[in-house]
Amino acid sequence: MKTVPLxxxxxxxxxxxxxxxxxxxxxxxxERLMDEIVRQEKRDLTLIANDTARxxxxxGKLVDARCLRHVIVSHIGTNPETQRQMLADEITVELxxxxxxxxxxxxxxxxxxxxxxxxxxxxxxxxxKQKIEIDGRPYLLETALKADFALVHxxxxxxxxxxxxxxxxxxxxxxxxxxxxxxxxxxxxxxPVGVIAPDHVVTPAPLVDYIVANG
Amino acid sequence: MKTVPLxxxxxxxxxxxxxxxxxxxxxxxxERLMDEIVRQEKRDLTLIANDTARxxxxxGKLVDARCLRHVIVSHIGTNPETQRQMLADEITVELxxxxxxxxxxxxxxxxxxxxxxxxxxxxxxxxxKQKIEIDGRPYLLETALKADFALVHxxxxxxxxxxxxxxxxxxxxxxxxxxxxxxxxxxxxxxPVGVIAPDHVVTPAPLVDYIVANG
Amino acid sequence: MDPQAVIAKRIARELRSxxxxxxxxxxxxxxxxxxxxxxxxxxxxxxxxxxxxxIPAEGxxxxxxxxxxxxxxxxxxxASTFDSAISFGFMRGGHVDLTVLGGLQVDQSGxxxxxxxxxxxxxxxxxxxxxxxxAKRVIVAMQHTAKGQSKIVKSCTLPITSARPxxxxxxxxxxIAFSNGQAVLTEIAPDVSVDDVIAATEADLVLSHDLHxxxx
Amino acid sequence: MDPQAVIAKRIARELRSxxxxxxxxxxxxxxxxxxxxxxxxxxxxxxxxxxxxxIPAEGxxxxxxxxxxxxxxxxxxxASTFDSAISFGFMRGGHVDLTVLGGLQVDQSGxxxxxxxxxxxxxxxxxxxxxxxxAKRVIVAMQHTAKGQSKIVKSCTLPITSARPxxxxxxxxxxIAFSNGQAVLTEIAPDVSVDDVIAATEADLVLSHDLHxxxx
Numbered sequence: 001m002k003t004v005p006l007x008x009x010x011x012x013x014x015x016x017x018x019x020x021x022x023x024x025x026x027x028x029x030x031e032r033l034m035d036e037i038v039r040q041e042k043r044d045l046t047l048i049a050n051d052t053a054r055x056x057x058x059x060g061k062l063v064d065a066r067c068l069r070h071v072i073v074s075h076i077g078t079n080p081e082t083q084r085q086m087l088a089d090e091i092t093v094e095l096x097x098x099x100x101x102x103x104x105x106x107x108x109x110x111x112x113x114x115x116x117x118x119x120x121x122x123x124x125x126x127x128x129k130q131k132i133e134i135d136g137r138p139y140l141l142e143t144a145l146k147a148d149f150a151l152v153h154x155x156x157x158x159x160x161x162x163x164x165x166x167x168x169x170x171x172x173x174x175x176x177x178x179x180x181x182x183x184x185x186x187x188x189x190x191x192p193v194g195v196i197a198p199d200h201v202v203t204p205a206p207l208v209d210y211i212v213a214n215g
Numbered sequence: 216m217k218t219v220p221l222x223x224x225x226x227x228x229x230x231x232x233x234x235x236x237x238x239x240x241x242x243x244x245x246e247r248l249m250d251e252i253v254r255q256e257k258r259d260l261t262l263i264a265n266d267t268a269r270x271x272x273x274x275g276k277l278v279d280a281r282c283l284r285h286v287i288v289s290h291i292g293t294n295p296e297t298q299r300q301m302l303a304d305e306i307t308v309e310l311x312x313x314x315x316x317x318x319x320x321x322x323x324x325x326x327x328x329x330x331x332x333x334x335x336x337x338x339x340x341x342x343x344k345q346k347i348e349i350d351g352r353p354y355l356l357e358t359a360l361k362a363d364f365a366l367v368h369x370x371x372x373x374x375x376x377x378x379x380x381x382x383x384x385x386x387x388x389x390x391x392x393x394x395x396x397x398x399x400x401x402x403x404x405x406x407p408v409g410v411i412a413p414d415h416v417v418t419p420a421p422l423v424d425y426i427v428a429n430g
Numbered sequence: 431m432d433p434q435a436v437i438a439k440r441i442a443r444e445l446r447s448x449x450x451x452x453x454x455x456x457x458x459x460x461x462x463x464x465x466x467x468x469x470x471x472x473x474x475x476x477x478x479x480x481x482x483x484x485i486p487a488e489g490x491x492x493x494x495x496x497x498x499x500x501x502x503x504x505x506x507x508x509a510s511t512f513d514s515a516i517s518f519g520f521m522r523g524g525h526v527d528l529t530v531l532g533g534l535q536v537d538q539s540g541x542x543x544x545x546x547x548x549x550x551x552x553x554x555x556x557x558x559x560x561x562x563x564x565a566k567r568v569i570v571a572m573q574h575t576a577k578g579q580s581k582i583v584k585s586c587t588l589p590i591t592s593a594r595p596x597x598x599x600x601x602x603x604x605x606i607a608f609s610n611g612q613a614v615l616t617e618i619a620p621d622v623s624v625d626d627v628i629a630a631t632e633a634d635l636v637l638s639h640d641l642h643x644x645x646x
Numbered sequence: 647m648d649p650q651a652v653i654a655k656r657i658a659r660e661l662r663s664x665x666x667x668x669x670x671x672x673x674x675x676x677x678x679x680x681x682x683x684x685x686x687x688x689x690x691x692x693x694x695x696x697x698x699x700x701i702p703a704e705g706x707x708x709x710x711x712x713x714x715x716x717x718x719x720x721x722x723x724x725a726s727t728f729d730s731a732i733s734f735g736f737m738r739g740g741h742v743d744l745t746v747l748g749g750l751q752v753d754q755s756g757x758x759x760x761x762x763x764x765x766x767x768x769x770x771x772x773x774x775x776x777x778x779x780x781a782k783r784v785i786v787a788m789q790h791t792a793k794g795q796s797k798i799v800k801s802c803t804l805p806i807t808s809a810r811p812x813x814x815x816x817x818x819x820x821x822i823a824f825s826n827g828q829a830v831l832t833e834i835a836p837d838v839s840v841d842d843v844i845a846a847t848e849a850d851l852v853l854s855h856d857l858h859x860x861x862x
Contacts, residue, residue: 122593292769337809
């Protein structure tokens, strides 16, 4: 694989696309991809992510710049602008328990139709969902989520596309990298092939379609 | 955590227990635990594992020594003794597609009731199972598997119980380590706490109940 | 003593060496500061860290080592990091021995409401529902009343976080355990009477046979 | 030419650089040996390895680097190892671009049977069902007949491996693609006539508009 320029990578994402983005309150989010999406003035995106971060950082930049139409996240409590846009009917927000959200993204990438989780049973979350009993215990059927583009940020990438993450910047990234039709990665360092030991690769190369060239 | 002697670790496993064991055709199987189970003449165990290996190695030792009553595996083709015992009604065998088996074990450890998989739809595997359609596509509902004891083998363990695996000896081990009521691990090397970098720990310490002392 | 300190100190006494513990934001976070020095627990951060340590000394923070609020932390020897699916597998799968959560309301059958106030505050549930549903033991840390109203109610008027009852709630006045649909008063804070607690509580309380003063 | 070599060579021509490929045991394994030298594919071993290389030189094997049959292999530069849940996520999730599987029977609507012969051989399905169901493209490599009987049948008499039709089957006589419930003869091996193929095949064959000789 050759690296691609940042602008070319983001140019592939059409308005209205569904994107899933790694990161947890902006830690581990591919910031350069966020900046470029804003610069290219993408519109009507659906965002799947843990949260909407804060104004000015991470996916919060997409909220600020009105790139989004719909977000599927586990909370928006850290971003007043998301709440404002939601109350003003400028975006729609689907709130999903965090453990359910990551399993739904995983199911999408792993070819599963969904999972049965006890989380949300007996709460508002169960509305409209199928409830299934296993051994006398009720579970909600939570269905798979997929996206057109998965945007991830790694600590190390090699030129084949193998990725390794740093500490808590790992979070959603390895799961997100499984579940995009097209996977675009940025990395702190792009290293020669073979430098990341096989046991330390977290996202295997064939998953990654494009590595964005650094600086 | 202090390490425990091999005999003490295995003495905790009662006859009739349900065990889930890491390894793939004996690669990554905790051989010393297998030997000790045989030596202590455990009986009527239920085994959950990828396969029954070959006679004389891995979980195949448990087959040879008649420790098992029921096995849940994805294939027995490499072990003629398993096939002989099955045909002689000495053990019962439940065959599960490999990708379904690992997801069922994972579901058990991750607190999920089960997963929806397309694998097995329209085949003998679907018998007796609930079929659920999502977006017009049929899936089988495959339920979680749990075990009383999870037996795993690592390359490195530290004295808290953090584990790291070597190459293809990883296979089922990290998933198995999540899904036993009690988790017993052996390791090629037991190293001081802090020697395995946080990013290279695959099984976090709190999952592991006992590390078996070496030599 | 500061009400929050009473709550955090009492809960800290529930910590045992080897436990895996997840602390929510607010009062629960304070519990770590009162852990007895001889008790070594693992703190779990839902963003993918076990072995969370103290806030780093000045100049020693790193943007990729953070707690669930995005603030820099340290990693203790033997710490591990992992993806969010594993992190929530720990919660949902019962591998987290204890979680301490904040609360808006707790009702007398042990239901917790802590994630939204309809029409007013809709931040989202984050990890609260998975923790409340899956952790082995759930303790709620909150003040007994808000604006003079009891937060321990007969039946939650706010949307609940989980159908599964919590194990107990600790306030600056009392410790109340939940079992078989009953709210059982087990401990009262120093200088607080049983009548004080009953007066401040909307829920019906059953007095424990072993009711005693809180040791803090 | 050896029938197995014909099959493996023809399938090897389907390999493209960058593809992630899983080869089953038997004839499929031979495909790797015929990969064009300028084509770099990733080989996936279901036991948790991408970047599987050749058999190691004597004295350089290690018990923790093996293929799905437990035999020592090497790891190419850029290889990665992972657990079985991820390995099957690759298959089921459609991340494996091509799988080549052995077969006992293929029927004219493209159903594959390759995992059991009731009452005779019940080895278990291993990873075959996940591969046949989830890989982006499924090619079956098998000899056209067994004991004089066609293995390409009207309808499988053996239990099928997946309800999803395979993409094509390659035998020493022909390449047959499956679409819309039809078996379409697309290529015939050198020195084999269309009539030879039809005579050796129980299934009804449709002749492709583009029917041509197999290049091997």
